[in-house]
Amino acid sequence: xxxxxxxxxxxxxxxxxxxxxxxxxxxxxxxxxxxxxxxxxxxxxxxxxxxxxxxxxxxxxxxxxxxxxxxxxxxxxxxxxxxxxxxxxxxxxxxxxxxxxxxxxxxxxxxxxxxxxxxxxxxxxxxxxxxxxxxxxxxxxxxxxxxxxxxxxxxxxxxxxxxxxxxxxxxxxxxxxxxxxxxxxxxxxxxxxxxxxxxxxxxxxxxxxxxxxxxxxxxxxxxxxxxxxxxxxxxxxxxxxxxxxxxxxxxxxxxxxxxxxxxxxxxxxxxxxxxxxxxxxxxxxxxxxxxxxxxxxxxxxxxxxxxxxxxxxxxxxxxxxxxxxxxxxxxxxxxxxxxxxxxxxxxxxxxxxxx
Numbered sequence: 001x002x003x004x005x006x007x008x009x010x011x012x013x014x015x016x017x018x019x020x021x022x023x024x025x026x027x028x029x030x031x032x033x034x035x036x037x038x039x040x041x042x043x044x045x046x047x048x049x050x051x052x053x054x055x056x057x058x059x060x061x062x063x064x065x066x067x068x069x070x071x072x073x074x075x076x077x078x079x080x081x082x083x084x085x086x087x088x089x090x091x092x093x094x095x096x097x098x099x100x101x102x103x104x105x106x107x108x109x110x111x112x113x114x115x116x117x118x119x120x121x122x123x124x125x126x127x128x129x130x131x132x133x134x135x136x137x138x139x140x141x142x143x144x145x146x147x148x149x150x151x152x153x154x155x156x157x158x159x160x161x162x163x164x165x166x167x168x169x170x171x172x173x174x175x176x177x178x179x180x181x182x183x184x185x186x187x188x189x190x191x192x193x194x195x196x197x198x199x200x201x202x203x204x205x206x207x208x209x210x211x212x213x214x215x216x217x218x219x220x221x222x223x224x225x226x227x228x229x230x231x232x233x234x235x236x237x238x239x240x241x242x243x244x245x246x247x248x249x250x251x252x253x254x255x256x257x258x259x260x261x262x263x264x265x266x267x268x269x270x271x272x273x274x275x276x277x278x279x280x281x282x283x284x285x286x287x288x289x290x291x292x293x294x295x296x297x298x299x300x301x302x303x304x305x306x307x308x309x310x311x312x313x314x315x316x317x318x319x320x321x322x323x324x325x326x327x328x329x330x331x332x333x334x335x336x337x338x339x340x341x342x343x344x345x346x347x348x349x350x351x352x353x354x355x
Contacts, residue, residue: 001018001019001020001130001132002018002019002021003016003017003018003019003123004017005017006033006038006058006059007058007059007061009118013118015032015033015059015118016031016032016121017029017030017031017038018030018031018032018121018123018132020130020132020155020156020157021130021157022129022157024043024159025041025043025049026041026043026157026159026163026352027040027041027049028040028041028155028163030132030134030155032118032119032134033059033062033117033119034062034070034071034072034114034115034116034117034119035071035072035119035136035153036055036069036071036072036115037053037055037070037155037163037183038053038055038056038070038306039051039053039055039306040053040163040183040350042282042352043352043354044278044279044280044354045278045279045280045354045355050188050189050190050192050278051189051190051306052185052186052187052189052190052280053069053070053190053316054069054070054183054184054185054186054190054191054305054311054315054316055069055190055305055306056069056306057306063116065303066097067184067299067303068108068115068182069182069183069184070181070182070183070184071181071182072114072115072119072153072180072181072182073108073109073113073115073179073180073181073182073320074109074113074114074138074151074178074179075113075114075138075143075145075176075177075178076106076108076109076145076176076177076178077108077109077178077179077180077182077320077322078107078256078292078324078325078326079098079105079106079107079214079215080094080106080325080328080329081103081105081213081215081326082096082105082106083095083096083104083105083110083144084329085329086328087146087174087175087176087337088174092144092146093144094106094110094143094144094145095110095111095112095143096110097110097111098214100213100214101213101249102213103211103213103214103215105213105215108182109143112143113143114136114138117136119134119135120134120135120136121133121134121135124154124156126154126156127158129156129157130156130157131154131155131156131157132155132156134152134153134155135150135152137149137150137151138150140172140173145175145176146173146174146175147171147172147173147174147175148171148172149169149170149177150169150170151167151168151169151179152167152168152169153165153167154166161349161351162350162351162352163349163350163352164347164350165181165347165348165349166345166346167179167344167345167346167347168343168345169338169343169344170338170342170343170344171338171339171340172340173340174337174338174339175337176327176328176336176337177336177337177338177344178322178323178327178336179322179344179346180288180292180320180321180348181320181321181348183318184315184316184317184318185273185282185316185317185319186275186317187273187274187275187278187281187282188275188277188278188280189278190307190316191305191306191308191310191311193315194296194312194313194314195236195295195296195314195316195317196235196236196237196240196314197235197236197237197275197276197277198235198273198274198317199233199234199235199273199275199276200233200234200236200271200272200273200293200317201230201231201232201233201234201271202230202257202259202270202271202291202293203231203259203260203261203268203269203270203271204230204231204258204259204260204270204291205222205223205224205258205260206220206221206223206257207220207221207256207257207258208220208221208255208256208258208324208325208333209246209255210246210249210250210255210325212249215325215326216256216326216330216333218332218333223257226244226246227239227240227242227247228244228246228253228257230257230293233272233274236253236295236317240252240253240295240314250297251298252295252314253294253295253297254292254293254294254295254297255292255293256290256291256322256324256325257290257291257292258289258290258324259286259288259290259291262289263287263288263289264287265287266287266347267285267287267347267348267349268285268286268287269283270284270285270286270288270291270319270321271283271291271293272284273317273319278354279354280352280353281352281354281355282351283350283351283352283353284319284321284348284350285348285349285351286321286349287345287346287347287348288321288322288323288346289323289324289334290322290323290324291319291320291321291322292318292319292320292322292325293317293319294317294318294320295314295317296311296313296315296317296318297314298313299311299313299314299315300313301313321346321348323336
């Protein structure tokens, strides 16, 4: 594994960039700042390698912007309404860093969430393939959350599974936890147009509608007969232009899909993305019960990526494997509470091919 400096952090420490690579050319560059996937090189149908994730060329750029490109999100991915939840008779207030339609929320762990932390690292070999273990201790009271939480994320590459992400966590007090990776994908290549021509399949017959503030209403609705029906391959651009109040609420797709597999013991197929020009195909498998499909609605060309090209609206898409948004306030959703003596475990696989 190759390691190199990746820039200086606000506290003066140096961030590091770790390169995992297979003989096939598949390569992941990951920084200890935010546990972030900076690059992901994947071959097209001719064998040509392209970087298929949005991101920046230095740690300084990541610290200056809050688009969550490629980072590990926690303690709680997605939104918690008003930044408030009750647990075992006590109410906790978290910082609010999201505001949509005048409705504040705690978004992706808050302004100083896991994406803003420098993680400890260890290089590994897993079945002869390269891997990187990142560890972070989130202390009691950090961002308002109860308890000390020890989190481990392992990124590994293999020919069979592509990029695999394994999460584990333990705590000393009951606490909500919901971890994900927030990569923005463009299978045509980073900085190479928008994702409207990508074809998407989601193994989800239901989704969770949200308010104008993007907080789930608590309903679990059927996708049948709506633009949210991606059970067979659909071009994103065709779906996103269909009139529907939920698409208006999110300025596009920014919704949690309820996966048919539920919470399987082993990663089950959740999504397939295909880009015709390159022939790249990405399968996402997960043990999580949901996936947030975000169509890059708020990118606006103000951010310039690694290639020196700006990222306009919908130049990347996110498929964030997760528990459902606002679950601590939604008793009808699967629980996200981790208690002492339990171990949080979650796995997501990004598997690539080309045709």
